[in-house]
Amino acid sequence: MRKIWDDAVRTLGGTPDAGDLMERYAEPHRAYHNTFHAVSVVRDSSALADAFAFSVEERAVLALAACAHDVIYDSKPGEDERASAAWARERLAGLEEEHIARVESLVLATITHSSDDPLAHVLLDADLAIxxxxxxxxxxxxxxxxxxxxxxxxxxxxxxxxxxxxxxxxxxxxxxxxxxxxxxxxxxxxxxxxxxxxxx
Structure with a gap:
């Protein structure tokens, strides 16, 4: 997953800094919202995206949001997603604001599981694939x-x-x-x- 993160950041013109991404998902209290879940969402969102005409940059944004969507998880719905979005914003500093804001909005869309953004539709569906x-x-x-x-x-x-x-x-x-x-x-x-x- 770190390689997917790094490749997506490079696609968007940035210098990769995944920070504690992998360590977060490996936290012992995560029985479901762990590395396996995050990798599954990355995989399923990428597979669903194949059916749409997303640009290379949009697919990179989608990959970053999929990687980050549950990076902070303490069984506190709403708070977890907002904290995950903030984590992503910090890690993506240096990218164009347009890309950072879209990753952030995709992660936040997982609070209500609703959005007008076609990228979010793919992410949200992948999140519920299980x-x-x-x-x-x-x-x-x-x-x-x-x-x-x-x-x-x-x-x-x-x-x-x-x-x-x-x-x-x-x-x-x-x-x-x-x-x-x-x-x-x-x-x-x-x-x-x-x-x-x-x-x-």
Whole structure:
């Protein structure tokens, strides 16, 4: 992932400085939001981007946002993403402001999972690719997320998780891009419904 970061920075005319990128994702409290997740989002966002006419620079911006989107993670929704965006801005100092601001906005879009930016559509869909994985992979994901929120009693966790699952299932479209819908929507809805049933 560091090489992807460095190559993207060079593409945008900068001098790479990934700082503690890899160390952050390797923190012991990360059961799910770890290096494997970040690399998966980098990979899936790149694959989805192949279906669109993004410029080389836009793809570099997308790669940087995918690398940075969960670099700060303390199970504090909203705060984590804002801190990750700030981390990216600091690491990317020296690039043109246009590029820095777009990376920052892509990372911030993961707070609400909504944006008008086509690059964000790809990033957000890649971030949710796990929902459409094979059932056993999905089950490992949900168990890992539970582990990251182990500070909550089971009843509190179940209520909160059920609310999240219902909000996802209530969406007309889980995924924004057509390629992601084709790849993952059916399996994602089945996985979400199965987990929701297990919480009742």
């Amino acid at each position: 929902l459409g994985s094979e059932p056993e992979h999905y089950d490992r994901y949900s168990a890992a997320v539970r582990q990251e929120y182990s500070q909550y009693e089971d009843a509190v966790w179940r209520a909160g998780r059920a609310k999240v699952l219902r909000s996802l299932l209530d969406r007309e479209d889980l995924y924004v891009t057509e390629p992601a819908r084709r790849l993952w929507d059916g399996a994602a809805r089945a996985n979400l419904a199965r987990e929701l049933q297990s919480l009742s």
